[in-house]
Amino acid sequence: MNVAVVGGGIVGLAAAYYLAEGGASVAVYEKGSIGNGSTERSAGGIRTQFSTPVNVDLSLASIDVWDEFEAEFGADISYRRPGYLFCARAEETAADLEESVAIQHERGVPSELLTPEEARGVCPGLVSEKFRAASYCALDGFADPHLALQGFVTAAREAGATIHTETPVTDVLRENGRVRGVEADGERIETDVVVNAAGPWARQVSRMADLDLPIAPRRRQILVVEPETPVPESVPLTIDLDTGSYFRPEREGAALVGGHFSTTDPEADPDQDPDSYATGTDLDWSAQAIERAADHTTYFGPDAAVKRGWAGLYAVTPDHHPVIETSIPGLVTAAGFSGHGFQHAPATGQLITELALDGEPSLVDISSLGSERFDGKRALVDERNVA
Numbered sequence: 001m002n003v004a005v006v007g008g009g010i011v012g013l014a015a016a017y018y019l020a021e022g023g024a025s026v027a028v029y030e031k032g033s034i035g036n037g038s039t040e041r042s043a044g045g046i047r048t049q050f051s052t053p054v055n056v057d058l059s060l061a062s063i064d065v066w067d068e069f070e071a072e073f074g075a076d077i078s079y080r081r082p083g084y085l086f087c088a089r090a091e092e093t094a095a096d097l098e099e100s101v102a103i104q105h106e107r108g109v110p111s112e113l114l115t116p117e118e119a120r121g122v123c124p125g126l127v128s129e130k131f132r133a134a135s136y137c138a139l140d141g142f143a144d145p146h147l148a149l150q151g152f153v154t155a156a157r158e159a160g161a162t163i164h165t166e167t168p169v170t171d172v173l174r175e176n177g178r179v180r181g182v183e184a185d186g187e188r189i190e191t192d193v194v195v196n197a198a199g200p201w202a203r204q205v206s207r208m209a210d211l212d213l214p215i216a217p218r219r220r221q222i223l224v225v226e227p228e229t230p231v232p233e234s235v236p237l238t239i240d241l242d243t244g245s246y247f248r249p250e251r252e253g254a255a256l257v258g259g260h261f262s263t264t265d266p267e268a269d270p271d272q273d274p275d276s277y278a279t280g281t282d283l284d285w286s287a288q289a290i291e292r293a294a295d296h297t298t299y300f301g302p303d304a305a306v307k308r309g310w311a312g313l314y315a316v317t318p319d320h321h322p323v324i325e326t327s328i329p330g331l332v333t334a335a336g337f338s339g340h341g342f343q344h345a346p347a348t349g350q351l352i353t354e355l356a357l358d359g360e361p362s363l364v365d366i367s368s369l370g371s372e373r374f375d376g377k378r379a380l381v382d383e384r385n386v387a
């Protein structure tokens with residue numbers, strides 16, 4: 001079987017590896033360089049603390065791979081697991097956390113509900129008086145997205161996949177209601193299956209096949225900060241759910257600081273061109289990111305200094321879940337991860353392979369991830385734990 005994968009991010013490369021391992025002849029087409037999209041701009045977070053069964057299951061199946069990544073692929077991806085700490089100020093947010101933890105427990109995740117004082121035990125700089133409740137899971141952590149992507153690149157090549165960079169796909173070929181290949185580099189390339197793993201560009205690629213998926217690019221920013229007090233590496237990725245602010249330890253006391261603030265971040269515009277966004281950070285957002293981090297922890301006082309920062313794109317769907325499906329015969333879509341596609345790439349690569357090779361996904365029940373859920377006839381179930 002011949003497969004063309006559109007997109008050389010972590011989802012496309014994980015798919016290329018599992019497809020090639022499964023016996024397919026695979027070619028990846030990337031319009032820029034590898035990792036050109038969101039992947040290299042990610043914070044690298046890997047967590048089990050989601051609010052819906054399908055996201056928890058995607059995490060568990062992916063963590064099985066992240067755990068064995070170094071042994072399996074020979075690549076150190078700097079995987080550290082100090083946990084994730086979600087903190088709730090409002091009563092409603094605390095109730096949501098409780099519901100999420102119950103769902104996580106049903107799937108076997110050892111997350112815990114903590115009192116604010118207990119939360120300060122895992123994050124000593126937390127201003128615990130601001131919070132009503134927290135949840136923590138020691139399984140959670142983060143890895144280096146660049147190293148992980150390179151690990152999949154090497155593994156995919158060794159399994160026989162070819163990777164074409166600087167090669168945009170300009171059309172999706174169709175015949176008698178099924179996809180037959182792609183046009184790239186001015187050539188028609190016939191394949192049995194095409195995989196749309198184009199991240200924030202997935203809507204553009206789906207339109208080439210006359211489909212319209214509600215996947216919108218949304219700009220998100222991150223700072224690397226030299227805090228006033230060094231952040232120990234044992235501190236979890238800590239999220240203040242009610243303000244949208246989060247931080248996590250980087251190396252040598254530095255921290256990554258991020259967040260989504262309604263005052264500085266506009267809503268996603270489905271028609272924004274993903275090629276025309278500002279890749280640097282905004283001054284007003286940066287000031288607010290530090291101010292909000294300083295409001296819930298003691299690490300970021302007035303002497304905290306920004307070392308660098310960047311912006312990237314989330315690919316956002318209306319319910320903050322991806323679309324993973326066979327959209328039309330011969331076209332598999334895996335996009336719209338809404339800020340958690342780095343961590344879910346290993347499970348997604350395997351699911352794409354199952355869909356492409358035998359049509360029946362078994363790794364995770366993804367029956368809720370088809371795009372027909374956006375037909376307006378049913379209520380969407382939103383993922384609440386989105387940073």
Ligand SMILES: Cc1cc2nc3c(=O)[nH]c(=O)nc-3n(C[C@H](O)[C@H](O)[C@H](O)COP(=O)(O)OP(=O)(O)OC[C@H]3O[C@@H](n4cnc5c(N)ncnc54)[C@H](O)[C@@H]3O)c2cc1C
Nearest residue numbers: 007009011031037038039043045169199312340341342343
């Ligand atoms: C600031 C920030 C922080 C994040 N933090 C986290 C986190 O902590 N944890 C987490 O799990 N996720 C995180 N994410 C989200 C994560 O980065 C993405 O979900 C993930 O990288 C998506 O991978 P992808 O392969 O689907 O897309 P991408 O990495 O965007 O890859 C898509 C690729 O497709 C290529 N492409 C597009 N159109 C075409 C075409 N026509 N022809 C050929 N190639 C094409 C693009 O050039 C691009 O390289 C974060 C994202 C941002 C922006």
